[in-house]
Amino acid sequence: GAGVSQSPSNKVTEKGKDVELRCDPISGHTALYWYRQRLGQGLEFLIYFQGNSAPDKSGLPSDRFSAERTGESVSTLTIQRTQQEDSAVYLCASSPQPSGATLSTDTQYFGPGTRLTVL
Amino acid sequence: AQSVSQHNHHVILSEAASLELGCNYSYGGTVNLFWYVQYPGQHLQLLLKYFSGDPLVKGIKGFEAEFIKSKFSFNLRKPSVQWSDTAEYFCAVNSDAGNMLTFGGGTRLMVKP
Incomplete structure (x- = not known):
């Protein structure tokens, strides 16, 4: 079946521009x-959506970062006024975990990522 | 807050050698433990996971990992590696503090034919 998909696969932008x-x-x-995932480093958590619950935004590094999700479908991550330190691969994962699960054992399935380069 | 350490950043082995990749975590509560692998040009995919029961967990492609609670460790092992095991390996945990995964820095494994 279809896995997690992400777009674009690559994005090059200039410092100060917004990206989605x-x-x-x-x-x-x-x-x-x-x-x-910054170059040479492990993955850092940014934000988590679970059903209709309020998202967990505890990993967002600054108020320039925001994300939305419509129901249980598509999500968009927006970075405003991009900086060079935002250059990284941004990965999305989904999981079937039931609402209310406080410690999920479900596998997270990862997409191919979007490589963002800020010049 | 939880954290994960992978002590080996780069490992080079010859085919048929045995593999052990270290993973230690810090968190005092209940955790689930995962190993993910990323083959060149491919997505991250699950290799194995532990959440309860037998602390020795077997995964795909002959990999296994042992959860040693007293050492806060979850080392990955394979008795005989193949060239096709060349990849980057990530240890990760989630906990009763949240379902998001906390990842180690990764270990790049190169297997020479």
């Missing part, structure tokens, strides 16, 4: 996560 990244999760998955 898109994630299409696996159909039926209630949980959606955004992570960031």
Whole structure:
């Protein structure tokens, strides 16, 4: 079946511009996560959506970062006034975990990522 | 807050050698533990996970990992690596503090044919 898809696969932008990244999760998955991977580093959590609950934004590095999700479908991550330190691969993952799960054992399925380069 | 350490950043082995990649986490509460792998040009995918029961977990492609609670460790092992195991390996945890994964820095494994 179809996996998690992300677009664009690559994005080059100039410092100060806004960018929007898109994630299409696996159909039926209630949980959606955004992570960031800087060059040579592990993944950092950014934001987490679970069903209709308020998103967990605890990983967002600054107020220039925001994300939305419509129901249990597409999510967009927006970075305003991009800076060079925002250059990274942005990864989206989805999981079937049921609402209210406080410690999910479900696998997170990752998309291919969007490589963002800020010049 | 939880954290994950992978001590080996780069590992080079010859085919048929045994592999052990270290992973330690810090968190005092209940955790689930995961190993993900990223083959060149491919997505991150799950190799194995532990959440309860037998602390020795078997995953795909002959990999296994052992959860040692007293050492806060979840080391990945394979008795005999193949060239096709060349990839980057990530250890991760989630906990009762939140379902998001906390990742280690990754280990790049190169297997020489």
